[in-house]
Amino acid sequence: MKSIYLDHAASSPVHPEVAEEMMRVMTSQYGNASSVHSFGREARKQVSRSRDEIAALLGCLPEELVFTSGGTESDNLAIFGTLEALGLRGKHVITSVIEHHAVLHTCEELEKRGCEVTYVPVDNTGRVSVEDVAAAIRDNTVLITIMFGNNEVGTVQPIREIGELARSRGIYFHTDAVQALGVEYINCKEFPVDLWSFSSHKINGPQGVGALVVKRETPLSPRLFGGLQEKKRRAGTENMAGIAGFAKAVQLALQGLDERRAHYTNLRKKLIDELCHESGQDTFVVNGNPQFFMPQILNISFPEISTETMLMNLDMEGIAAASGSACTSGSLEISHVLQAMKLPENVLRSAIRFSFGLGNTTEEMEYTAQKIGTILKRLRK
Numbered sequence: 001m002k003s004i005y006l007d008h009a010a011s012s013p014v015h016p017e018v019a020e021e022m023m024r025v026m027t028s029q030y031g032n033a034s035s036v037h038s039f040g041r042e043a044r045k046q047v048s049r050s051r052d053e054i055a056a057l058l059g060c061l062p063e064e065l066v067f068t069s070g071g072t073e074s075d076n077l078a079i080f081g082t083l084e085a086l087g088l089r090g091k092h093v094i095t096s097v098i099e100h101h102a103v104l105h106t107c108e109e110l111e112k113r114g115c116e117v118t119y120v121p122v123d124n125t126g127r128v129s130v131e132d133v134a135a136a137i138r139d140n141t142v143l144i145t146i147m148f149g150n151n152e153v154g155t156v157q158p159i160r161e162i163g164e165l166a167r168s169r170g171i172y173f174h175t176d177a178v179q180a181l182g183v184e185y186i187n188c189k190e191f192p193v194d195l196w197s198f199s200s201h202k203i204n205g206p207q208g209v210g211a212l213v214v215k216r217e218t219p220l221s222p223r224l225f226g227g228l229q230e231k232k233r234r235a236g237t238e239n240m241a242g243i244a245g246f247a248k249a250v251q252l253a254l255q256g257l258d259e260r261r262a263h264y265t266n267l268r269k270k271l272i273d274e275l276c277h278e279s280g281q282d283t284f285v286v287n288g289n290p291q292f293f294m295p296q297i298l299n300i301s302f303p304e305i306s307t308e309t310m311l312m313n314l315d316m317e318g319i320a321a322a323s324g325s326a327c328t329s330g331s332l333e334i335s336h337v338l339q340a341m342k343l344p345e346n347v348l349r350s351a352i353r354f355s356f357g358l359g360n361t362t363e364e365m366e367y368t369a370q371k372i373g374t375i376l377k378r379l380r381k
């Protein structure tokens with residue numbers, strides 16, 4: 001049986017060049033970057049090299065980069081770190097209803113600690129309106145956190161416009177760009193954004209490493225206390241091999257961005273066309289925004305069949321897809337993103353997220369569409 005992986009938004013295979021780079025670091029270096037001896041100095045040089053490379057690629061200063069354990073920690077550090085630095089009580093934060101739980105649950109925690117949070121709605125394509133964000137601003141608003149691109153439906157948000165609004169009102173702006181890195185044109189210098197979250201394992205890097213870019217002048221309290229690493233913003237011995245792998249992954253992701261976008265757009269179109277051919281246009285609906293979307297994510301509902309049944313049947317055919325974010329996949333919970341988009345009940349309960357990545361081919365799209373056609377026919381009987 002063929003095995004097809006269409007869940008790259010949950011986690012992606014490590015690129016061979018990334019694995020090679022990590023192996024080189026793991027087998028040649030073992031000093032602690034904080035030690036003063038030659039082994040420590042070598043380790044420090046290695047981490048600095050990776051930091052310089054990533055900073056140059058992302059368009060930030062090396063000292064603006066804080067290495068973390070991934071997107072979740074970056075989101076937590078951005079939101080809590082800023083709010084704690086400004087004093088939590090009585091402060092107001094604006095976010096959206098379709099954020100990843102790493103942002104939503106952090107905001108809920110802020111509320112328990114005396115902050116006020118406004119969750120702005122989205123339209124039925126999953127897009128936030130700049131006017132809604134503007135209307136939510138109060139005198140005590142200190143942070144806006146809105147994701148770059150949504151991990152479930154792929155909708156891209158008006159980040160530049162929200163950033164300009166935030167800047168004009170003296171409000172800090174954080175964006176979770178975990179899914180956007182490597183498919184959207186991101187240069188931190190060119191956007192009015194103060195804090196950016198990134199994660200390595202979504203771009204063919206290792207799991208358990210990521211970064212928060214913190215623009216100079218942005219206040220940030222640490223969440224972890226201990227050593228003086230990351231300029232006192234994130235204590236703990238650096239994940240040296242992971243960071244080296246992350247640097248390689250960022251390099252590969254940004255080098256091939258145009259081709260990758262074109263390839264994913266092609267895969268997306270192929271899967272939709274083949275589904276029309278195999279099962280008919282009226283058997284499915286595409287969820288998300290037809291204009292502002294990341295091409296690697298395709299969210300489709302097959303209203304005749306529940307999400308769980310379709311995922312199970314696809315899995316039996318060797319095809320891995322998801323119901324939404326990784327944390328909710330496999331559970332019966334309906335996605336908060338699709339709910340926020342106010343989709344009809346049968347669309348909500350039958351959504352599947354296909355996400356493309358390294359190694360996927362148009363032949364796999366044909367095969368997947370054929371199998372979906374067969375599954376639909378079999379279940380109709």
Ligand SMILES: Cc1ncc(COP(=O)(O)O)c(C=O)c1O
Binds near residue numbers: 069151178199201
């Ligand atoms: C938009 C978004 N933010 C944050 C995260 C969490 O990242 P990590 O798995 O690196 O903690 C994810 C992971 O799915 C995501 O899609």
